[in-house]
Amino acid sequence: MNLLIMGPPGGGKGTQCEVLTKEHNITHISTGDMFRENVKAGTELGKKAKEYMDNGQLVPDELVVAMVKDRLSKPDCENGFLLDGFPRTTPQAEALDGALTEMGIKLDAVLNIAVPREKLLGRLTGRRVCRSCGATYHVIFNPPKDEGKCGNCGGELYQRSDDTEATVNQRLDVYEAQTAPLIEYYAKQGLLKEVNGDQDIKIVTQDVLASLGR
Ligand code: ADP
Numbered sequence: 001m002n003l004l005i006m007g008p009p010g011g012g013k014g015t016q017c018e019v020l021t022k023e024h025n026i027t028h029i030s031t032g033d034m035f036r037e038n039v040k041a042g043t044e045l046g047k048k049a050k051e052y053m054d055n056g057q058l059v060p061d062e063l064v065v066a067m068v069k070d071r072l073s074k075p076d077c078e079n080g081f082l083l084d085g086f087p088r089t090t091p092q093a094e095a096l097d098g099a100l101t102e103m104g105i106k107l108d109a110v111l112n113i114a115v116p117r118e119k120l121l122g123r124l125t126g127r128r129v130c131r132s133c134g135a136t137y138h139v140i141f142n143p144p145k146d147e148g149k150c151g152n153c154g155g156e157l158y159q160r161s162d163d164t165e166a167t168v169n170q171r172l173d174v175y176e177a178q179t180a181p182l183i184e185y186y187a188k189q190g191l192l193k194e195v196n197g198d199q200d201i202k203i204v205t206q207d208v209l210a211s212l213g214r
């Protein structure tokens with residue numbers, strides 16, 4: 001199954017991906033995670049991406065598209081993939097359509113996790129992420145059993161440097177201007193499944209799985 005998950009920053013995409021990838025045995029492709037790995041490793045791509053990420057701006061389309069095309073060609077995508085955080089602009093969506101056509105594959109569904117903007121600042125500033133396995137927590141809505149420690153792997157939890165109030169507001173403006181129009185783009189292709197993301201995490205998971213026919 002080839003899936004795409006959309007929604008605003010803090011909408012709960014990464015959280016739902018943890019379940020979806022296990023349930024469908026597909027590979028999680030998060031462009032945000034890929035950029036953060038490149039920044040950490042100090043690659044040329046990471047150096048270029050960092051300034052955009054720190055300012056809450058989008059990394060230029062050509063860099064993102066090349067990175068995703070390369071990733072989709074890896075053997076672990078053959079059984080299916082879950083794209084998270086890509087595409088974020090109309091040119092990225094068009095490039096994805098072209099790449100999938102070239103590969104002779106199609107998207108099976110596009111999930112849109114909808115959450116009102118006023119809920120997102122609190123979700124993002126309270127987010128904590130595991131340095132080792134990438135699992136996502138929230139200080140109030142999804143706290144780890146032991147403070148600062150991942151419940152899956154025991155790894156250290158940290159706060160993303162772009163999860164500050166000023167950067168979050170910029171990211172939400174960018175989302176509304178550049179990414180939200182893609183909801184209509186995929187609705188027109190008949191692929192869109194809308195899920196109410198403004199509910200308890202477990203209920204959102206139930207709705208996500210149900211929308212895919214499980
Ligand atoms: P995204 O990947 O869309 O940016 P995340 O999955 O990282 O979003 O979620 C952002 C923050 O909100 C995290 O701290 C997460 O634990 C929390 N969160 C996710 N889903 C919900 C929900 N349904 N209700 C409350 N908090 C949530």
Ligand code: AMP
Binds near residue numbers: 031064
């Ligand atoms: P995320 O982890 O999805 O919140 O992404 C973190 C940051 O990485 C974003 O604010 C962008 O700067 C960058 N980024 C991730 N995915 C994309 C994309 N598809 N297009 C452009 N920039 C991206």
